[in-house]
Amino acid sequence: MKIFNRVAAAIAAVACLSVGGAIAQSQAPLVVGSTLSLTGPLSATAMTHKLVGEIYVDQLNARGGLLGRKVEWLVKDDQSKPDLARTLYEQLITSDKVDLLIGPYGTGTILSAMGVAQRYNKVIVNHTLGIPSLSKYEMAFPSWSLGSDPGNTVPNTVFDAVAASPKPPKTVAIVTSKFPSIHFMSLGAREVAKKRGLQEVLFLEWDFGNRDFGPIAARIKDAKPDMIWVGDIALEGNMLLDAMKKIDYVPPIHFHTYPAPGPMSKSPDGNLALSMSIFEEHAPFTNNKVATDFIQIYHERTTKANMPDIAVEVQAAASYAAWQILEAGVRGANSFDDKAIAAWIRKNRVNTIYGQVRFDGPGNFGDDMMKVKQVQNGKWQMVWPTQFAAPGAKLQVR
Structure with a gap:
Protein backbone atom coordinates (compact mmCIF):
# COMPACT_ATOMS: atom_id res chain seq x y z
CA MET A 1 0.00 0.00 0.00
CA LYS A 2 2.84 2.38 0.86
CA ILE A 3 4.56 1.57 -2.46
CA PHE A 4 1.31 2.26 -4.28
CA ASN A 5 0.93 5.61 -2.49
CA ARG A 6 4.49 6.59 -3.40
CA VAL A 7 3.90 5.73 -7.06
CA ALA A 8 0.61 7.62 -7.09
CA ALA A 9 2.26 10.63 -5.49
CA ALA A 10 5.07 10.51 -8.03
CA ILE A 11 2.61 10.31 -10.92
CA ALA A 12 0.63 13.21 -9.47
CA ALA A 13 3.80 15.27 -9.09
CA VAL A 14 4.79 14.63 -12.71
CA ALA A 15 1.25 15.50 -13.81
CA CYS A 16 1.37 18.72 -11.85
CA LEU A 17 4.71 19.61 -13.42
CA SER A 18 3.33 18.88 -16.89
CA VAL A 19 0.21 20.93 -16.30
CA GLY A 20 2.22 23.72 -14.75
CA GLY A 21 4.62 23.67 -17.71
CA ALA A 22 1.70 23.79 -20.14
CA ILE A 23 0.18 26.73 -18.30
CA ALA A 24 3.54 28.50 -18.21
CA GLN A 25 4.00 27.86 -21.89
CA SER A 26 0.54 29.16 -22.74
CA ASP A 149 0.42 55.94 -57.00
CA PRO A 150 2.11 58.54 -54.76
CA GLY A 151 4.47 59.71 -57.50
CA ASN A 152 1.37 61.30 -59.02
CA THR A 153 -1.09 61.90 -56.17
CA VAL A 154 1.27 63.35 -53.57
CA PRO A 155 2.89 65.99 -55.86
CA ASN A 156 -0.56 67.00 -57.11
CA THR A 157 -1.69 67.57 -53.52
CA VAL A 158 1.41 69.67 -52.82
CA PHE A 159 1.07 71.76 -55.98
CA ASP A 160 -2.66 72.19 -55.33
CA ALA A 161 -1.77 73.66 -51.94
CA VAL A 162 0.80 76.17 -53.21
CA ALA A 163 -1.40 77.09 -56.19
CA ALA A 164 -4.02 78.25 -53.71
CA SER A 165 -1.47 80.34 -51.77
CA PRO A 166 -1.22 84.16 -51.94
CA LYS A 167 1.77 83.84 -54.32
CA PRO A 168 1.33 80.80 -56.58
CA PRO A 169 4.71 79.71 -57.95
CA LYS A 170 5.50 79.81 -61.65
CA THR A 171 8.97 78.26 -61.45
CA VAL A 172 10.28 75.33 -59.40
CA ALA A 173 13.66 73.85 -58.50
CA ILE A 174 13.65 70.15 -57.70
CA VAL A 175 16.63 68.95 -55.68
CA THR A 176 16.70 65.48 -54.23
CA SER A 177 18.51 62.76 -52.38
CA LYS A 178 19.01 59.48 -54.21
CA PHE A 179 17.43 57.66 -51.26
CA PRO A 180 15.00 55.32 -53.10
CA SER A 181 11.57 56.55 -52.00
CA ILE A 182 12.69 60.19 -51.96
CA HIS A 183 14.11 59.98 -55.46
CA PHE A 184 10.98 58.22 -56.72
CA MET A 185 8.72 60.92 -55.29
CA SER A 186 10.88 63.73 -56.67
CA LEU A 187 10.89 62.27 -60.18
CA GLY A 188 7.11 62.11 -59.93
CA ALA A 189 7.08 65.77 -58.88
CA ARG A 190 9.05 66.69 -62.02
CA GLU A 191 6.41 65.12 -64.24
CA VAL A 192 3.49 66.61 -62.32
CA ALA A 193 5.07 70.08 -62.34
CA LYS A 194 5.56 69.87 -66.10
CA LYS A 195 1.93 68.86 -66.68
CA ARG A 196 0.74 71.74 -64.51
CA GLY A 197 2.75 74.31 -66.47
CA LEU A 198 5.41 75.02 -63.83
CA GLN A 199 8.81 75.85 -65.31
CA GLU A 200 11.62 73.72 -63.91
CA VAL A 201 14.66 75.95 -63.46
CA LEU A 202 16.88 73.39 -61.71
CA PHE A 203 17.07 69.64 -61.17
CA LEU A 204 19.86 68.35 -58.94
CA GLU A 205 20.60 65.09 -57.08
CA TRP A 206 22.89 64.09 -54.23
CA ASP A 207 23.97 60.76 -52.74
CA PHE A 208 22.21 59.65 -49.56
CA GLY A 209 24.53 60.41 -46.65
CA ASN A 210 25.87 63.62 -48.20
CA ARG A 211 26.74 66.31 -45.67
CA ASP A 212 28.12 69.07 -47.94
CA PHE A 213 25.16 71.14 -49.10
CA GLY A 214 27.06 74.35 -49.87
CA PRO A 215 27.32 73.78 -53.66
CA ILE A 216 23.66 72.72 -53.81
CA ALA A 217 22.54 75.86 -51.97
CA ALA A 218 24.56 78.02 -54.36
CA ARG A 219 22.98 76.38 -57.42
CA ILE A 220 19.50 76.94 -55.99
CA LYS A 221 20.21 80.60 -55.26
CA ASP A 222 21.46 81.17 -58.80
CA ALA A 223 18.35 79.50 -60.27
CA LYS A 224 16.01 81.92 -58.40
CA PRO A 225 13.01 79.56 -58.21
CA ASP A 226 9.62 80.58 -56.84
CA MET A 227 9.45 77.22 -55.10
CA ILE A 228 11.90 74.52 -54.08
CA TRP A 229 10.86 70.87 -53.92
CA VAL A 230 13.42 69.31 -51.57
CA GLY A 231 13.58 65.52 -51.74
CA ASP A 232 15.12 65.08 -48.30
CA ILE A 233 15.03 62.65 -45.42
CA ALA A 234 15.97 63.02 -41.75
CA LEU A 235 18.41 65.93 -41.24
CA GLU A 236 19.25 66.56 -44.91
CA GLY A 237 16.71 69.40 -45.13
CA ASN A 238 18.15 71.11 -42.05
CA MET A 239 21.65 70.91 -43.50
CA LEU A 240 20.49 72.38 -46.81
CA LEU A 241 18.67 75.26 -45.11
CA ASP A 242 21.76 75.97 -43.00
CA ALA A 243 23.89 76.07 -46.15
CA MET A 244 21.40 78.52 -47.71
CA LYS A 245 21.57 80.79 -44.68
CA LYS A 246 25.36 80.95 -44.97
CA ILE A 247 25.01 82.50 -48.42
CA ASP A 248 22.18 84.84 -47.34
CA TYR A 249 19.48 83.05 -49.27
CA VAL A 250 15.99 82.37 -47.95
CA PRO A 251 13.74 80.25 -50.19
CA PRO A 252 10.30 81.78 -50.89
CA ILE A 253 8.43 78.45 -50.78
CA HIS A 254 10.18 75.24 -49.74
CA PHE A 255 8.63 71.78 -49.52
CA HIS A 256 10.39 68.83 -47.84
CA THR A 257 9.42 65.20 -48.33
CA TYR A 258 10.50 63.41 -45.12
CA PRO A 259 12.30 65.84 -42.78
CA ALA A 260 13.12 64.96 -39.19
CA PRO A 261 10.02 66.61 -37.68
CA GLY A 262 11.44 68.03 -34.46
CA PRO A 263 14.70 69.49 -35.81
CA MET A 264 12.89 71.06 -38.79
CA SER A 265 10.10 72.67 -36.76
CA LYS A 266 12.38 73.93 -34.00
CA SER A 267 15.03 75.43 -36.27
CA PRO A 268 14.51 79.13 -37.17
CA ASP A 269 15.56 78.18 -40.71
CA GLY A 270 12.64 75.78 -40.91
CA ASN A 271 10.00 78.49 -40.53
CA LEU A 272 7.27 78.13 -43.20
CA ALA A 273 8.69 74.81 -44.39
CA LEU A 274 6.08 72.58 -46.02
CA SER A 275 5.86 68.81 -45.81
CA MET A 276 3.37 65.96 -46.14
CA SER A 277 1.47 64.46 -43.24
CA ILE A 278 -1.31 62.13 -42.18
CA PHE A 279 -1.71 63.42 -38.60
CA GLU A 280 -0.93 66.54 -36.63
CA GLU A 281 -1.63 67.43 -33.04
CA HIS A 282 -4.78 69.46 -33.49
CA ALA A 283 -8.44 69.10 -34.46
CA PRO A 284 -9.91 67.31 -36.35
CA PHE A 285 -7.21 64.66 -35.77
CA THR A 286 -7.47 64.89 -31.99
CA MET A 370 -1.51 62.54 -47.37
CA LYS A 371 -2.06 66.20 -46.61
CA VAL A 372 0.18 69.27 -46.51
CA LYS A 373 1.51 70.79 -43.29
CA GLN A 374 3.65 73.84 -42.58
CA VAL A 375 5.93 75.04 -39.78
CA GLN A 376 4.23 78.07 -38.23
CA ASN A 377 5.50 79.59 -34.97
CA GLY A 378 7.69 76.57 -34.28
CA LYS A 379 4.90 74.01 -34.76
CA TRP A 380 3.74 71.82 -37.62
CA GLN A 381 0.20 72.82 -38.61
CA MET A 382 -1.90 71.12 -41.27
CA VAL A 383 -2.83 73.67 -43.94
CA TRP A 384 -4.22 71.67 -46.89
CA PRO A 385 -6.86 70.51 -47.71
CA THR A 386 -8.56 73.30 -45.81
CA GLN A 387 -11.07 71.00 -44.06
CA PHE A 388 -8.13 69.37 -42.24
CA ALA A 389 -6.29 72.62 -41.47
CA ALA A 390 -5.50 73.55 -37.89
CA PRO A 391 -8.03 76.04 -36.49
CA GLY A 392 -7.23 79.42 -38.06
CA ALA A 393 -4.22 78.14 -40.03
CA LYS A 394 -3.60 79.01 -43.68
CA LEU A 395 -0.62 78.34 -45.93
CA GLN A 396 1.83 81.24 -45.64
CA VAL A 397 4.50 82.41 -48.10
CA ARG A 398 7.23 85.01 -47.89
Whole structure:
Protein backbone atom coordinates (compact mmCIF):
# COMPACT_ATOMS: atom_id res chain seq x y z
CA MET A 1 0.00 0.00 0.00
CA LYS A 2 2.84 2.38 0.86
CA ILE A 3 4.56 1.57 -2.46
CA PHE A 4 1.31 2.26 -4.28
CA ASN A 5 0.93 5.61 -2.49
CA ARG A 6 4.49 6.59 -3.40
CA VAL A 7 3.90 5.73 -7.06
CA ALA A 8 0.61 7.62 -7.09
CA ALA A 9 2.26 10.63 -5.49
CA ALA A 10 5.07 10.51 -8.03
CA ILE A 11 2.61 10.31 -10.92
CA ALA A 12 0.63 13.21 -9.47
CA ALA A 13 3.80 15.27 -9.09
CA VAL A 14 4.79 14.63 -12.71
CA ALA A 15 1.25 15.50 -13.81
CA CYS A 16 1.37 18.72 -11.85
CA LEU A 17 4.71 19.61 -13.42
CA SER A 18 3.33 18.88 -16.89
CA VAL A 19 0.21 20.93 -16.30
CA GLY A 20 2.22 23.72 -14.75
CA GLY A 21 4.62 23.67 -17.71
CA ALA A 22 1.70 23.79 -20.14
CA ILE A 23 0.18 26.73 -18.30
CA ALA A 24 3.54 28.50 -18.21
CA GLN A 25 4.00 27.86 -21.89
CA SER A 26 0.54 29.16 -22.74
CA GLN A 27 1.32 32.30 -20.77
CA ALA A 28 4.76 32.81 -22.29
CA PRO A 29 5.25 36.35 -23.61
CA LEU A 30 4.43 37.02 -27.24
CA VAL A 31 7.58 38.45 -28.83
CA VAL A 32 7.36 40.95 -31.69
CA GLY A 33 10.65 41.42 -33.51
CA SER A 34 11.91 44.33 -35.59
CA THR A 35 14.82 46.58 -36.42
CA LEU A 36 15.09 50.35 -36.39
CA SER A 37 17.84 52.70 -37.54
CA LEU A 38 18.92 53.68 -34.05
CA THR A 39 22.25 54.87 -35.48
CA GLY A 40 23.24 56.18 -38.90
CA PRO A 41 21.61 58.84 -41.14
CA LEU A 42 18.03 57.80 -40.30
CA SER A 43 18.47 57.76 -36.52
CA ALA A 44 16.94 61.19 -35.85
CA THR A 45 13.56 59.95 -37.07
CA ALA A 46 13.89 56.30 -36.06
CA MET A 47 14.15 57.32 -32.42
CA THR A 48 10.57 58.58 -32.69
CA HIS A 49 9.48 55.15 -33.94
CA LYS A 50 11.29 53.47 -31.06
CA LEU A 51 9.58 55.64 -28.47
CA VAL A 52 6.16 55.08 -30.05
CA GLY A 53 6.66 51.30 -30.11
CA GLU A 54 7.56 51.30 -26.42
CA ILE A 55 4.45 53.35 -25.61
CA TYR A 56 2.18 51.06 -27.62
CA VAL A 57 3.52 47.88 -26.05
CA ASP A 58 3.01 49.38 -22.58
CA GLN A 59 -0.57 50.33 -23.47
CA LEU A 60 -1.22 46.92 -25.01
CA ASN A 61 -0.02 45.08 -21.93
CA ALA A 62 -2.08 47.37 -19.70
CA ARG A 63 -5.11 46.12 -21.66
CA GLY A 64 -4.13 42.51 -21.01
CA GLY A 65 -1.74 41.89 -23.90
CA LEU A 66 -2.74 40.02 -27.04
CA LEU A 67 -5.10 37.07 -26.71
CA GLY A 68 -4.10 36.69 -23.08
CA ARG A 69 -0.33 36.90 -23.60
CA LYS A 70 1.97 39.67 -22.47
CA VAL A 71 3.76 41.34 -25.40
CA GLU A 72 7.49 41.93 -25.55
CA TRP A 73 9.23 43.93 -28.29
CA LEU A 74 12.68 42.87 -29.44
CA VAL A 75 14.21 45.67 -31.50
CA LYS A 76 17.69 45.65 -33.03
CA ASP A 77 19.75 48.45 -34.57
CA ASP A 78 20.06 48.13 -38.36
CA GLN A 79 22.32 51.23 -38.44
CA SER A 80 20.35 52.63 -41.43
CA LYS A 81 21.82 49.82 -43.58
CA PRO A 82 19.41 47.66 -45.63
CA ASP A 83 21.90 44.77 -45.84
CA LEU A 84 22.26 44.69 -42.07
CA ALA A 85 18.47 44.85 -41.66
CA ARG A 86 18.19 41.74 -43.84
CA THR A 87 20.65 39.87 -41.62
CA LEU A 88 18.96 40.98 -38.42
CA TYR A 89 15.50 39.91 -39.57
CA GLU A 90 16.95 36.51 -40.39
CA GLN A 91 18.26 36.37 -36.81
CA LEU A 92 14.92 37.46 -35.37
CA ILE A 93 13.11 34.63 -37.13
CA THR A 94 15.65 31.80 -36.97
CA SER A 95 17.67 32.45 -33.80
CA ASP A 96 15.42 34.61 -31.65
CA LYS A 97 12.30 32.77 -32.87
CA VAL A 98 10.04 35.80 -32.50
CA ASP A 99 6.32 35.22 -32.85
CA LEU A 100 5.46 38.23 -35.03
CA LEU A 101 7.26 40.89 -37.04
CA ILE A 102 6.79 44.62 -37.46
CA GLY A 103 8.63 46.54 -40.15
CA PRO A 104 11.50 49.01 -39.80
CA TYR A 105 11.63 52.69 -40.79
CA GLY A 106 12.86 53.64 -44.27
CA THR A 107 12.07 52.16 -47.68
CA GLY A 108 15.42 50.38 -48.18
CA THR A 109 15.34 48.60 -44.84
CA ILE A 110 11.62 47.82 -45.21
CA LEU A 111 12.24 46.09 -48.55
CA SER A 112 15.06 44.06 -46.99
CA ALA A 113 12.83 43.04 -44.09
CA MET A 114 9.98 42.23 -46.46
CA GLY A 115 12.17 39.86 -48.46
CA VAL A 116 13.06 37.92 -45.33
CA ALA A 117 9.44 37.83 -44.15
CA GLN A 118 8.38 36.44 -47.52
CA ARG A 119 10.98 33.69 -47.37
CA TYR A 120 9.58 32.50 -44.04
CA ASN A 121 5.89 33.25 -44.76
CA LYS A 122 5.65 35.83 -41.97
CA VAL A 123 3.17 38.68 -41.94
CA ILE A 124 4.89 42.08 -41.68
CA VAL A 125 3.33 45.47 -41.05
CA ASN A 126 5.71 48.21 -42.17
CA HIS A 127 5.91 51.86 -41.18
CA THR A 128 6.91 54.06 -44.10
CA LEU A 129 7.34 52.27 -47.45
CA GLY A 130 7.42 55.08 -50.00
CA ILE A 131 7.38 53.11 -53.28
CA PRO A 132 4.20 51.02 -53.30
CA SER A 133 4.99 49.37 -56.65
CA LEU A 134 7.90 47.56 -54.98
CA SER A 135 5.61 45.87 -52.48
CA LYS A 136 5.10 42.47 -54.10
CA TYR A 137 4.50 40.38 -50.98
CA GLU A 138 0.85 39.66 -50.21
CA MET A 139 1.46 39.45 -46.44
CA ALA A 140 3.08 42.90 -46.16
CA PHE A 141 0.91 45.83 -45.06
CA PRO A 142 1.75 49.56 -44.95
CA SER A 143 0.74 52.04 -42.28
CA TRP A 144 2.01 54.85 -44.52
CA SER A 145 -1.19 55.71 -46.37
CA LEU A 146 0.04 57.45 -49.50
CA GLY A 147 -1.94 55.31 -51.92
CA SER A 148 -0.68 53.07 -54.69
CA ASP A 149 0.42 55.94 -57.00
CA PRO A 150 2.11 58.54 -54.76
CA GLY A 151 4.47 59.71 -57.50
CA ASN A 152 1.37 61.30 -59.02
CA THR A 153 -1.09 61.90 -56.17
CA VAL A 154 1.27 63.35 -53.57
CA PRO A 155 2.89 65.99 -55.86
CA ASN A 156 -0.56 67.00 -57.11
CA THR A 157 -1.69 67.57 -53.52
CA VAL A 158 1.41 69.67 -52.82
CA PHE A 159 1.07 71.76 -55.98
CA ASP A 160 -2.66 72.19 -55.33
CA ALA A 161 -1.77 73.66 -51.94
CA VAL A 162 0.80 76.17 -53.21
CA ALA A 163 -1.40 77.09 -56.19
CA ALA A 164 -4.02 78.25 -53.71
CA SER A 165 -1.47 80.34 -51.77
CA PRO A 166 -1.22 84.16 -51.94
CA LYS A 167 1.77 83.84 -54.32
CA PRO A 168 1.33 80.80 -56.58
CA PRO A 169 4.71 79.71 -57.95
CA LYS A 170 5.50 79.81 -61.65
CA THR A 171 8.97 78.26 -61.45
CA VAL A 172 10.28 75.33 -59.40
CA ALA A 173 13.66 73.85 -58.50
CA ILE A 174 13.65 70.15 -57.70
CA VAL A 175 16.63 68.95 -55.68
CA THR A 176 16.70 65.48 -54.23
CA SER A 177 18.51 62.76 -52.38
CA LYS A 178 19.01 59.48 -54.21
CA PHE A 179 17.43 57.66 -51.26
CA PRO A 180 15.00 55.32 -53.10
CA SER A 181 11.57 56.55 -52.00
CA ILE A 182 12.69 60.19 -51.96
CA HIS A 183 14.11 59.98 -55.46
CA PHE A 184 10.98 58.22 -56.72
CA MET A 185 8.72 60.92 -55.29
CA SER A 186 10.88 63.73 -56.67
CA LEU A 187 10.89 62.27 -60.18
CA GLY A 188 7.11 62.11 -59.93
CA ALA A 189 7.08 65.77 -58.88
CA ARG A 190 9.05 66.69 -62.02
CA GLU A 191 6.41 65.12 -64.24
CA VAL A 192 3.49 66.61 -62.32
CA ALA A 193 5.07 70.08 -62.34
CA LYS A 194 5.56 69.87 -66.10
CA LYS A 195 1.93 68.86 -66.68
CA ARG A 196 0.74 71.74 -64.51
CA GLY A 197 2.75 74.31 -66.47
CA LEU A 198 5.41 75.02 -63.83
CA GLN A 199 8.81 75.85 -65.31
CA GLU A 200 11.62 73.72 -63.91
CA VAL A 201 14.66 75.95 -63.46
CA LEU A 202 16.88 73.39 -61.71
CA PHE A 203 17.07 69.64 -61.17
CA LEU A 204 19.86 68.35 -58.94
CA GLU A 205 20.60 65.09 -57.08
CA TRP A 206 22.89 64.09 -54.23
CA ASP A 207 23.97 60.76 -52.74
CA PHE A 208 22.21 59.65 -49.56
CA GLY A 209 24.53 60.41 -46.65
CA ASN A 210 25.87 63.62 -48.20
CA ARG A 211 26.74 66.31 -45.67
CA ASP A 212 28.12 69.07 -47.94
CA PHE A 213 25.16 71.14 -49.10
CA GLY A 214 27.06 74.35 -49.87
CA PRO A 215 27.32 73.78 -53.66
CA ILE A 216 23.66 72.72 -53.81
CA ALA A 217 22.54 75.86 -51.97
CA ALA A 218 24.56 78.02 -54.36
CA ARG A 219 22.98 76.38 -57.42
CA ILE A 220 19.50 76.94 -55.99
CA LYS A 221 20.21 80.60 -55.26
CA ASP A 222 21.46 81.17 -58.80
CA ALA A 223 18.35 79.50 -60.27
CA LYS A 224 16.01 81.92 -58.40
CA PRO A 225 13.01 79.56 -58.21
CA ASP A 226 9.62 80.58 -56.84
CA MET A 227 9.45 77.22 -55.10
CA ILE A 228 11.90 74.52 -54.08
CA TRP A 229 10.86 70.87 -53.92
CA VAL A 230 13.42 69.31 -51.57
CA GLY A 231 13.58 65.52 -51.74
CA ASP A 232 15.12 65.08 -48.30
CA ILE A 233 15.03 62.65 -45.42
CA ALA A 234 15.97 63.02 -41.75
CA LEU A 235 18.41 65.93 -41.24
CA GLU A 236 19.25 66.56 -44.91
CA GLY A 237 16.71 69.40 -45.13
CA ASN A 238 18.15 71.11 -42.05
CA MET A 239 21.65 70.91 -43.50
CA LEU A 240 20.49 72.38 -46.81
CA LEU A 241 18.67 75.26 -45.11
CA ASP A 242 21.76 75.97 -43.00
CA ALA A 243 23.89 76.07 -46.15
CA MET A 244 21.40 78.52 -47.71
CA LYS A 245 21.57 80.79 -44.68
CA LYS A 246 25.36 80.95 -44.97
CA ILE A 247 25.01 82.50 -48.42
CA ASP A 248 22.18 84.84 -47.34
CA TYR A 249 19.48 83.05 -49.27
CA VAL A 250 15.99 82.37 -47.95
CA PRO A 251 13.74 80.25 -50.19
CA PRO A 252 10.30 81.78 -50.89
CA ILE A 253 8.43 78.45 -50.78
CA HIS A 254 10.18 75.24 -49.74
CA PHE A 255 8.63 71.78 -49.52
CA HIS A 256 10.39 68.83 -47.84
CA THR A 257 9.42 65.20 -48.33
CA TYR A 258 10.50 63.41 -45.12
CA PRO A 259 12.30 65.84 -42.78
CA ALA A 260 13.12 64.96 -39.19
CA PRO A 261 10.02 66.61 -37.68
CA GLY A 262 11.44 68.03 -34.46
CA PRO A 263 14.70 69.49 -35.81
CA MET A 264 12.89 71.06 -38.79
CA SER A 265 10.10 72.67 -36.76
CA LYS A 266 12.38 73.93 -34.00
CA SER A 267 15.03 75.43 -36.27
CA PRO A 268 14.51 79.13 -37.17
CA ASP A 269 15.56 78.18 -40.71
CA GLY A 270 12.64 75.78 -40.91
CA ASN A 271 10.00 78.49 -40.53
CA LEU A 272 7.27 78.13 -43.20
CA ALA A 273 8.69 74.81 -44.39
CA LEU A 274 6.08 72.58 -46.02
CA SER A 275 5.86 68.81 -45.81
CA MET A 276 3.37 65.96 -46.14
CA SER A 277 1.47 64.46 -43.24
CA ILE A 278 -1.31 62.13 -42.18
CA PHE A 279 -1.71 63.42 -38.60
CA GLU A 280 -0.93 66.54 -36.63
CA GLU A 281 -1.63 67.43 -33.04
CA HIS A 282 -4.78 69.46 -33.49
CA ALA A 283 -8.44 69.10 -34.46
CA PRO A 284 -9.91 67.31 -36.35
CA PHE A 285 -7.21 64.66 -35.77
CA THR A 286 -7.47 64.89 -31.99
CA ASN A 287 -11.22 64.35 -31.89
CA ASN A 288 -10.96 60.88 -30.34
CA LYS A 289 -9.77 59.49 -27.01
CA VAL A 290 -7.16 57.15 -28.51
CA ALA A 291 -5.38 60.15 -30.00
CA THR A 292 -5.59 62.32 -26.90
CA ASP A 293 -4.39 59.52 -24.59
CA PHE A 294 -1.45 58.80 -26.89
CA ILE A 295 -0.56 62.48 -27.16
CA GLN A 296 -0.47 62.86 -23.38
CA ILE A 297 1.88 59.94 -22.78
CA TYR A 298 4.00 60.85 -25.81
CA HIS A 299 4.50 64.33 -24.36
CA GLU A 300 5.59 62.80 -21.07
CA ARG A 301 8.03 60.35 -22.66
CA THR A 302 9.55 62.82 -25.14
CA THR A 303 10.03 65.41 -22.42
CA LYS A 304 11.78 62.85 -20.23
CA ALA A 305 13.96 61.79 -23.16
CA ASN A 306 14.89 65.44 -23.92
CA MET A 307 13.75 65.09 -27.52
CA PRO A 308 13.75 68.30 -29.61
CA ASP A 309 10.02 68.16 -30.32
CA ILE A 310 7.33 66.65 -28.11
CA ALA A 311 4.46 66.93 -30.62
CA VAL A 312 2.81 63.91 -32.19
CA GLU A 313 3.01 64.24 -35.98
CA VAL A 314 3.26 62.16 -39.14
CA GLN A 315 6.13 59.85 -38.14
CA ALA A 316 4.76 59.13 -34.68
CA ALA A 317 1.27 58.59 -36.09
CA ALA A 318 2.47 56.20 -38.81
CA SER A 319 4.39 54.19 -36.23
CA TYR A 320 1.42 54.05 -33.85
CA ALA A 321 -0.86 53.02 -36.73
CA ALA A 322 1.47 50.15 -37.65
CA TRP A 323 1.01 48.68 -34.18
CA GLN A 324 -2.74 49.27 -34.39
CA ILE A 325 -2.88 47.34 -37.67
CA LEU A 326 -0.89 44.44 -36.23
CA GLU A 327 -3.08 44.30 -33.13
CA ALA A 328 -6.28 44.47 -35.21
CA GLY A 329 -5.05 41.60 -37.39
CA VAL A 330 -4.32 39.35 -34.42
CA ARG A 331 -7.59 40.13 -32.67
CA GLY A 332 -9.60 39.91 -35.88
CA ALA A 333 -8.13 36.53 -36.78
CA ASN A 334 -8.20 35.47 -33.10
CA SER A 335 -4.91 33.79 -33.87
CA PHE A 336 -1.15 34.29 -33.99
CA ASP A 337 -0.97 32.40 -37.28
CA ASP A 338 0.62 34.66 -39.87
CA LYS A 339 -1.54 33.56 -42.78
CA ALA A 340 -4.74 34.00 -40.76
CA ILE A 341 -3.66 37.48 -39.65
CA ALA A 342 -2.81 38.52 -43.22
CA ALA A 343 -6.09 37.19 -44.57
CA TRP A 344 -8.07 39.18 -42.01
CA ILE A 345 -6.17 42.43 -42.68
CA ARG A 346 -6.65 42.14 -46.45
CA LYS A 347 -10.41 41.75 -46.07
CA ASN A 348 -11.08 44.38 -43.42
CA ARG A 349 -10.65 48.07 -42.74
CA VAL A 350 -8.69 49.12 -39.66
CA ASN A 351 -9.34 52.18 -37.51
CA THR A 352 -6.05 53.97 -36.89
CA ILE A 353 -5.03 57.13 -35.12
CA TYR A 354 -5.35 59.08 -38.39
CA GLY A 355 -8.42 57.43 -39.91
CA GLN A 356 -9.77 54.21 -41.35
CA VAL A 357 -7.39 52.40 -43.70
CA ARG A 358 -7.92 49.60 -46.21
CA PHE A 359 -5.56 47.14 -47.87
CA ASP A 360 -7.40 45.92 -50.95
CA GLY A 361 -5.51 48.02 -53.51
CA PRO A 362 -2.30 47.25 -55.45
CA GLY A 363 0.47 46.06 -53.12
CA ASN A 364 -2.02 46.14 -50.22
CA PHE A 365 -2.12 49.94 -50.43
CA GLY A 366 -5.43 51.76 -50.08
CA ASP A 367 -6.20 55.47 -50.23
CA ASP A 368 -3.77 58.37 -50.48
CA MET A 369 -4.46 60.13 -47.17
CA MET A 370 -1.51 62.54 -47.37
CA LYS A 371 -2.06 66.20 -46.61
CA VAL A 372 0.18 69.27 -46.51
CA LYS A 373 1.51 70.79 -43.29
CA GLN A 374 3.65 73.84 -42.58
CA VAL A 375 5.93 75.04 -39.78
CA GLN A 376 4.23 78.07 -38.23
CA ASN A 377 5.50 79.59 -34.97
CA GLY A 378 7.69 76.57 -34.28
CA LYS A 379 4.90 74.01 -34.76
CA TRP A 380 3.74 71.82 -37.62
CA GLN A 381 0.20 72.82 -38.61
CA MET A 382 -1.90 71.12 -41.27
CA VAL A 383 -2.83 73.67 -43.94
CA TRP A 384 -4.22 71.67 -46.89
CA PRO A 385 -6.86 70.51 -47.71
CA THR A 386 -8.56 73.30 -45.81
CA GLN A 387 -11.07 71.00 -44.06
CA PHE A 388 -8.13 69.37 -42.24
CA ALA A 389 -6.29 72.62 -41.47
CA ALA A 390 -5.50 73.55 -37.89
CA PRO A 391 -8.03 76.04 -36.49
CA GLY A 392 -7.23 79.42 -38.06
CA ALA A 393 -4.22 78.14 -40.03
CA LYS A 394 -3.60 79.01 -43.68
CA LEU A 395 -0.62 78.34 -45.93
CA GLN A 396 1.83 81.24 -45.64
CA VAL A 397 4.50 82.41 -48.10
CA ARG A 398 7.23 85.01 -47.89
